[in-house]
Amino acid sequence: MTQQSNLSRLKNIRIVLVNTSHPGNIGAAARAMKNMGLATLYLVDPKEYPSLEALRRSAGAIDILDNAIVVSDLKQAVAGCVWVAGTSARLRTIEWPVYEPRQCIQKALENIEQGEIAVVFGRENSGLSNDEMEKCNALLHIPTNPDYSSLNLAAAVQVVCYEFRLALMDEKTAKVKGKKHYQDVLADANQLEGMYQHLYEALDHLGFFGRNNPDVMMRRLKSFFKRANTTQREVSIFRGIYSAILGRKIKRQEKVGKAEKLS
Numbered sequence: 001m002t003q004q005s006n007l008s009r010l011k012n013i014r015i016v017l018v019n020t021s022h023p024g025n026i027g028a029a030a031r032a033m034k035n036m037g038l039a040t041l042y043l044v045d046p047k048e049y050p051s052l053e054a055l056r057r058s059a060g061a062i063d064i065l066d067n068a069i070v071v072s073d074l075k076q077a078v079a080g081c082v083w084v085a086g087t088s089a090r091l092r093t094i095e096w097p098v099y100e101p102r103q104c105i106q107k108a109l110e111n112i113e114q115g116e117i118a119v120v121f122g123r124e125n126s127g128l129s130n131d132e133m134e135k136c137n138a139l140l141h142i143p144t145n146p147d148y149s150s151l152n153l154a155a156a157v158q159v160v161c162y163e164f165r166l167a168l169m170d171e172k173t174a175k176v177k178g179k180k181h182y183q184d185v186l187a188d189a190n191q192l193e194g195m196y197q198h199l200y201e202a203l204d205h206l207g208f209f210g211r212n213n214p215d216v217m218m219r220r221l222k223s224f225f226k227r228a229n230t231t232q233r234e235v236s237i238f239r240g241i242y243s244a245i246l247g248r249k250i251k252r253q254e255k256v257g258k259a260e261k262l263s
Contacts (some may be wrong), residue, residue: 024056079189087156
């Protein structure tokens with residue numbers, strides 16, 4: 001595969017900025033993307049956009065700003081993506097795989113032939129919430145000077161975009177081995193969200209949660225499925241199991257109702 005062909009994969013990469021407070025950071029991030037050949041920008045509930053300050057800081061990357069997709073929540077921004085990394089300056093209590101940029105980009109590129117991938121950047125002052133991290137397959141951590149670890153949002157975007165370009169310029173970048181059956185490709189974000197809701201309903205009907213906090217339990221289960229790189233075929237299998245659980249529950253309720261009538 002030629003270098004140019006490799007670089008064409010950049011179109012399958014989304015940069016997602018969540019709840020950005022300073023419009024200048026949006027413009028600077030667009031500039032960083034255009035420097036490295038990325039073009040797909042999603043903005044989740046930005047504080048101020050469109051903005052003249054964003055245009056000014058973009059330094060000519062106006063096309064990326066013009067085509068930016070503004071959505072109200074992260075679920076919409078990663079809809080259809082098969083693999084998502086969330087950036088964070090701190091480690092979390094729930095265990096996601098944690099990668100430095102070069103490792104993370106290599107992991108992302110293993111999945112790029114199966115669909116779009118995304119890298120999500122959080123708020124300037126507080127990053128991503130745990131609820132938002134639940135929608136990610138991995139945590140991307142940029143190691144910085146521990147005595148001055150604060151990294152500007154656009155600078156972080158620049159680091160990640162540079163690593164994508166560097167990896168794809170290498171013609172030895174791992175190639176997909178054979179063509180996968182369509183059901184054996186990774187489940188996308190929408191398919192996983194549907195499975196999680198179905199799983200919750202099945203566990204709730206079984207009385208599984210008991211005194212446990214269902215939100216905490218579901219967060220751990222979601223983390224498990226993300227680490228497992230669940231495929232579309234596996235989603236279908238699991239949802240079949242959940243449907244059977246719910247179906248048996250309904251049948252038992254019907255039997256109880258009939259018994260009560262006979263008595």
